[in-house]
Amino acid sequence: MSEQVEVKSKKTIKSVEKAFALIDYLAQTQEDQGVTEISSAMQTGVSATYHMLNTLKEAGIIEQNSLTKKYRLGLKLWQIGMLAYxxxxxxxxxxxxxxxxxxxxxxxxxxxxxxxxxxxxxxxxxxxxxxxxxxxxxxxxxxxxxxxxxxxxxxxxxxxxxxxxxxxxxxxxxxxxxxxxxxxxxxxxxxxxxxxxxxxxxxxxxxxxxxxxxxxxxxxxxxxxxxxxxxxxxxxxxxxxxxxxxxxxxxxxxxxxxxxxxxxx
Missing domain, CATH: 3.30.450.40 (GAF domain)
Known part of the structure; x- marks a missing residue:
């Protein structure tokens, strides 16, 4: 008897995978990163990278430096991490x-x-x-x-x-x-x-x-x-x-x- 049917499919959503890969990349870097740098490291187009960054920014997962326009991990991600901990x-x-x-x-x-x-x-x-x-x-x-x-x-x-x-x-x-x-x-x-x-x-x-x-x-x-x-x-x-x-x-x-x-x- 179970309250939930376990889903065994291994299908994944590529855009979500890329978003987490981007988050992981920013977590490994010591300095804020620009769109071009991230695009090159992620091997994705500049336009696609920008849209992904903008989506994560709107969600509070990453932040953008108002002066340099470069990106870093956001406070919300830290809050989620602390909640999980x-x-x-x-x-x-x-x-x-x-x-x-x-x-x-x-x-x-x-x-x-x-x-x-x-x-x-x-x-x-x-x-x-x-x-x-x-x-x-x-x-x-x-x-x-x-x-x-x-x-x-x-x-x-x-x-x-x-x-x-x-x-x-x-x-x-x-x-x-x-x-x-x-x-x-x-x-x-x-x-x-x-x-x-x-x-x-x-x-x-x-x-x-x-x-x-x-x-x-x-x-x-x-x-x-x-x-x-x-x-x-x-x-x-x-x-x-x-x-x-x-x-x-x-x-x-x-x-x-x-x-x-x-x-x-």
Whole structure:
């Protein structure tokens, strides 16, 4: 059982390959580079190189010196790199907690973060069951129909919630998906009151999930830890037990992160 079909095709988009090659070239050079220099090094035409540079510049990936008109890597690329570094650190630090959650519930344990109005899976401990949930690391999923997504959304500031809800589509995946802002806001309020969120076949029929927030040193939610599996194993008795387990381990993970930050400080 999987939330995502793995694509095995090795087809690539040449323009994307060239863009990354250009970024890699600028990363290796010590000085700003002009269009002609880049064109020669990349073995691409000047016009094509210029258009590629302009596209990356508009995205903030590279910058242009206003005096020399030459190019260098942009601040946004550094920000992306730092975000990836922090997520990798977080994923590594949370592995023992994911392992504990999987062992105590028998189901797949997930660690997700909010990124670009979606949840992204950054770590996972797979269940030992033959029939189990599996999601590729780095895969994304909607906010409104996943237990983890609703948790991450619920603990955002009101202005950020509004911004996201204005931008995303509350698309129905099953008959149980929340498709109105009113229903979703009521669900978020319940999550804040109870301290956990659930997905009861809202994204995929036959799949259930329970998740709880992990808080950072500033009391802002940094991730959601969740357990997911086949609906048939999420009986009311099991679900109630697993809610307690998920919340307890989320609390332990929060304390670990906050203690670690205090020691570093």
């Amino acid at each position: 922090r997520q990798n650190q977080l994923a590594s630090a949370m592995k023992p907690f994911l392992r504990k959650l999987m062992l105590e519930t028998g189901e797949t344990a997930n660690l997700t973060v909010l990124d670009n109005n979606k949840i992204v899976y950054i770590a996972q401990e797979e269940s030992d069951h033959l029939l189990k949930m599996f999601t590729k690391i780095g895969a994304s999923a909607p906010l409104h129909c996943t237990g983890a997504g609703k948790v991450l959304l619920a603990y955002l500031p009101e202005y950020k919630q509004k911004q996201i809800l204005d931008e995303i589509e509350l698309k129905p995946f099953t008959s149980k998906t929340l498709t109105t802002e009113k229903d979703l806001r009521e669900e978020m309020q319940r999550i804040r009151n109870k301290g956990y969120g659930t997905d009861d076949e809202e994204r995929e029929l036959g799949v259930s999930c329970v998740g709880a927030p992990i808080f950072g040193p500033d009391q802002k939610v940094v991730a959601c830890i969740s357990v997911s599996g086949p609906k048939e194993r999420f009986s009311e008795e099991n679900k109630n037990k697993w809610i307690e387990v998920v919340m307890a381990i989320a609390k332990e993970a929060t304390e670990y992160i906050q203690d670690l930050d205090a020691k570093r400080g």
